[in-house]
Amino acid sequence: xxxxxKTKGELQKELTELQSNFNYLNLxxxxxxxxxxxxxxxxxxxxxxxxxxxxxxxxxxxxxxxxNLKLKxxxxxxxxxxxxxxxxNIELVxxxxxxxxxxxxxxxxNKELVxxxxxxxxxxxxxxxxxxxxxxxxxxxxxxxxxxLRMISSYTQLLERRYKDKLDQDANDYIHFxxxxxxxxxxxxxxxxxxxxVSTRSKTFKQVxxxxxxxxxxxxxxxxxxxxxALITNDDLPVIxxxxxxxxxxxxxxIENAIKFKKKTELPKIHITCTKxxxxxxxxxxxxxxxxxxQYHDRVFIVFQRLNSAKDYPGSxxxxxxxxxxxxxxxGTIWFESTVNEGSTFYFTIPEQIATDSQINR
Numbered sequence: 401x402x403x404x405x406k407t408k409g410e411l412q413k414e415l416t417e418l419q420s421n422f423n424y425l426n427l428x429x430x431x432x433x434x435x436x437x438x439x440x441x442x443x444x445x446x447x448x449x450x451x452x453x454x455x456x457x458x459x460x461x462x463x464x465x466x467x468n469l470k471l472k473x474x475x476x477x478x479x480x481x482x483x484x485x486x487x488x489n490i491e492l493v494x495x496x497x498x499x500x501x502x503x504x505x506x507x508x509x510n511k512e513l514v515x516x517x518x519x520x521x522x523x524x525x526x527x528x529x530x531x532x533x534x535x536x537x538x539x540x541x542x543x544x545x546x547x548x549l550r551m552i553s554s555y556t557q558l559l560e561r562r563y564k565d566k567l568d569q570d571a572n573d574y575i576h577f578x579x580x581x582x583x584x585x586x587x588x589x590x591x592x593x594x595x596x597x598v599s600t601r602s603k604t605f606k607q608v609x610x611x612x613x614x615x616x617x618x619x620x621x622x623x624x625x626x627x628x629x630a631l632i633t634n635d636d637l638p639v640i641x642x643x644x645x646x647x648x649x650x651x652x653x654x655i656e657n658a659i660k661f662k663k664k665t666e667l668p669k670i671h672i673t674c675t676k677x678x679x680x681x682x683x684x685x686x687x688x689x690x691x692x693x694x695q696y697h698d699r700v701f702i703v704f705q706r707l708n709s710a711k712d713y714p715g716s717x718x719x720x721x722x723x724x725x726x727x728x729x730x731x732g733t734i735w736f737e738s739t740v741n742e743g744s745t746f747y748f749t750i751p752e753q754i755a756t757d758s759q760i761n762r
Contacts, residue, residue, distance in 0.1 A: 553582035605730075608644045610651075610683070611637035614672055617651035621659070630659050634672035638681055640750050646726040647750075651685070653719040654746050658687035663741070679752045680732065686745040692738040701734070723748070 560575045567575075611634065618625065618632055625632065632655065640647075655670060662668040666688060674683045692700065701724040720734075727734045727748045738744035 549582060553579065556582060603643045603645065605641045605643055607639055608642050608647065609637075609639050610642075610647065610674065613644060613648050614651050617648055617655055620648075620652055621655055624656065624659055628659050628662060628668055630662075630668040630670060632670045632672070635674065637672070637674050637683075638676075640681055640752075642730055642750060643726075646729070650723045650726050650748065653723050654685040657719060657746075658685060658689060658744075661687075661689045661744075663688070663690055676752075677749070680749040681752060682747060682749050684745050684747045686743065688743040691740040691742055692736065692744050693740060694738060700736070 556575060556578045560572075560579060564572055564575075614634055614637060624630075651672070655672075658670045659668050669688045671686045672684070673686075674681055676682075701720050723746075724734050727750070731751045732749035734746065734748040736744055736746045
């Protein structure tokens with residue numbers, strides 16, 4: 401139909417439809433643009449999510465690698481520990497076997513020790529009996545011998561007094577030798593009695609003041625001290641548990657020796673001290689005498705052993721033996737330090753808490 405043939409109304413209607421279609425197309429266009437934008441946004445978000453997930457996967461992969469490395473390391477360490485444990489178990493088995501051997505040897509050694517101790521107890525008992533018999537013999541012998549010796553000495557001295565001027569010089573010398581020998585024998589017997597009495601005439605231990613005892617020893621030796629112009633000094637001395645008379649004898653013997661073995665060119669000086677050494681009191685008696693060669697450190701304490709001639713230094717040779725026996729009865733020890741021509745220091749120890757005789761003997 402030609403445009404001329406159409407009416408105005410028809411044209412208006414077609415125009416309206418065209419406008420409506422145009423609007424619809426524009427709407428579709430707008431909807432398509434919005435949808436595109438939404439899809440683009442969703443796609444971007446999807447890309448971001450994928451990127452994030454990829455990053456997380458990368459992290460998980462890295463963590464997995466680290467975990468695998470750690471697991472590998474731990475597995476290797478476990479293998480090492482297992483190998484070490486195997487070695488340790490082998491060593492433990494070996495040690496247990498060695499311990500079993502040592503235990504068996506120890507059982508045998510203990511049995512041997514028990515046997516030896518039993519033998520020692522028997523020997524100690526036998527030795528104790530022998531010593532007791534020897535002490536009794538020494539006491540009886542020295543005591544019983546004194547009477548005939550006194551008779552010999554008395555009659556020889558009587559013979560010397562009555563016939564001294566009626567006999568020739570040889571006879572006088574012979575009589576003098578007999579008298580001198582009898583006197584020396586008496587001194588030896590008295591010393592031997594003193595030695596035996598350390599055990600047979602000993603007294604119980606009690607609290608004693610060693611300063612007082614040292615003073616008593618000095619008083620007993622006053623004549624010897626005056627004759628030799630000896631100077632004796634002492635530090636503070638302790639109160640101890642001891643047999644008073646025996647400790648007095650130790651001090652007296654040591655002081656007497658210090659004076660006896662003086663130098664000819666120097667007056668004797670003696671100093672007595674005491675120090676505390678752990679659970680022991682250590683006494684010392686020092687002098688400026690002739691000294692003793694240290695090679696004789698044991699010999700001087702043996703009965704009747706002399707290092708000097710009886711002519712130059714008279715005595716029985718038993719004084720230090722008595723000191724040793726007394727000190728050992730008290731649970732202590734005695735020794736000396738000396739330099740020839742400079743002097744000697746005799747040391748002896750007494751325990752702070754002293755045991756009984758029976759405990760010391762064990």
